[in-house]
Amino acid sequence: MILIVAEYTNGKLSKSTAEMVTAARESGREGPVTILVLGSNVASIANEAAMLADQVLVGDAPVLAQYNAETWAAATAQIAQEGEAHTVLIGGSRSGREFSPRVAVKLDAPLLEDVISLKSTGAALQAQRYTYLARVTETVEAEAPVTVVTVKIGIFAPAAPAAQPGEQYDVELELPAVRVSVTGKSVEKSSRVALAEADVIVTGGRGVGSSENFSKLVEGLADQIGAGVGATRAVVDAGWRPYSEQVGQTGKTVQPKAYIALGVSGAVQHLSGMGKSKYIVAINKDADAPIFKVADYGIVGDVNEIIPALIEQARNR
Numbered sequence: 001m002i003l004i005v006a007e008y009t010n011g012k013l014s015k016s017t018a019e020m021v022t023a024a025r026e027s028g029r030e031g032p033v034t035i036l037v038l039g040s041n042v043a044s045i046a047n048e049a050a051m052l053a054d055q056v057l058v059g060d061a062p063v064l065a066q067y068n069a070e071t072w073a074a075a076t077a078q079i080a081q082e083g084e085a086h087t088v089l090i091g092g093s094r095s096g097r098e099f100s101p102r103v104a105v106k107l108d109a110p111l112l113e114d115v116i117s118l119k120s121t122g123a124a125l126q127a128q129r130y131t132y133l134a135r136v137t138e139t140v141e142a143e144a145p146v147t148v149v150t151v152k153i154g155i156f157a158p159a160a161p162a163a164q165p166g167e168q169y170d171v172e173l174e175l176p177a178v179r180v181s182v183t184g185k186s187v188e189k190s191s192r193v194a195l196a197e198a199d200v201i202v203t204g205g206r207g208v209g210s211s212e213n214f215s216k217l218v219e220g221l222a223d224q225i226g227a228g229v230g231a232t233r234a235v236v237d238a239g240w241r242p243y244s245e246q247v248g249q250t251g252k253t254v255q256p257k258a259y260i261a262l263g264v265s266g267a268v269q270h271l272s273g274m275g276k277s278k279y280i281v282a283i284n285k286d287a288d289a290p291i292f293k294v295a296d297y298g299i300v301g302d303v304n305e306i307i308p309a310l311i312e313q314a315r316n317r
């Protein structure tokens, strides 16, 4: 079987889990696509997962209320062994990157990291991944009874829910004692949708002019249309926005239904993080800006004139 470890936040399955289901199906590897849901009181997450996979294994225990690399790795390795998984897919999130090497060690398996494509070539599993800050795409292959893979977020299209849910089974886990626990959390207050989850993203580039203008134009439009907010590296380097909003080669890879770029030139390093968006809309005063080569819709003009008018339109809808 192909085992996928579910990622979720705030009681909802993350888009990255649906993306891993696509990676699993595109790989052409045999056996049922199985999602492992680990946590405490995760029935609703398991129900969501069941709409995506052939089967769902649920490890529900109070000790799993908090993510922990050691318990997640032990549970994943145990289930992979018991289910004779030949492929284990883990999200390329911070936690996924933390516990996946432990799973690989426990299973004595090769680890393919941050893959952007996955396919079966006979007995081997072939993947592509970016290297040298995404200037190079390399192809790697692993041939082993079981291979652990982390999947880069925002690359694969999320799988759509099926008409019928897959079967769910509870699993008994033998877990190690928890040695590291989170003792405090301060969460950035934002009512805005997270970049990786957003269907629509409004991104501002240097062309918006200033940090104040970014808030007025980019956040102003995003809030009117319920979009996530992104930024180019030029904007992050200028200190106008946090790195967590950077889209591109050295930032996040996103694939929303609509990507609205305001005052963004369209440098190749930016395009590599958003080029797979379904629709790209660009507003730039330079008709020769490279962003127009990838845009589905483009407006040549000044963001200071166009965006306030757009915000006003959206407000009066």
Ligand SMILES: Cc1cc2nc3c(=O)[nH]c(=O)nc-3n(C[C@H](O)[C@H](O)[C@H](O)COP(=O)(O)OP(=O)(O)OC[C@H]3O[C@@H](n4cnc5c(N)ncnc54)[C@H](O)[C@@H]3O)c2cc1C
Residues within 6 Å of the ligand: 133, 204, 205, 206, 207, 208, 231, 232, 233, 234, 235, 246, 247, 248, 249, 250, 251, 252, 262, 263, 264, 265, 266, 267, 268, 269, 270, 273, 283, 284, 285, 286, 289, 301, 302, 303, 304
């Ligand atoms: C190794 C490496 C990694 C990198 N990683 C990333 C990355 O992850 N993400 C990223 O974004 N970049 C990255 N970069 C930087 C990238 O090369 C560009 O420098 C950057 O994307 C440019 O950002 P920008 O489009 O905001 O600014 P600029 O290139 O300066 O473009 C500003 C645009 O705004 C337009 N404009 C100006 N005023 C207005 C106005 N009033 N109305 C409308 N349009 C206007 C201009 O015509 C111009 O096209 C990386 C570079 C390197 C070398």
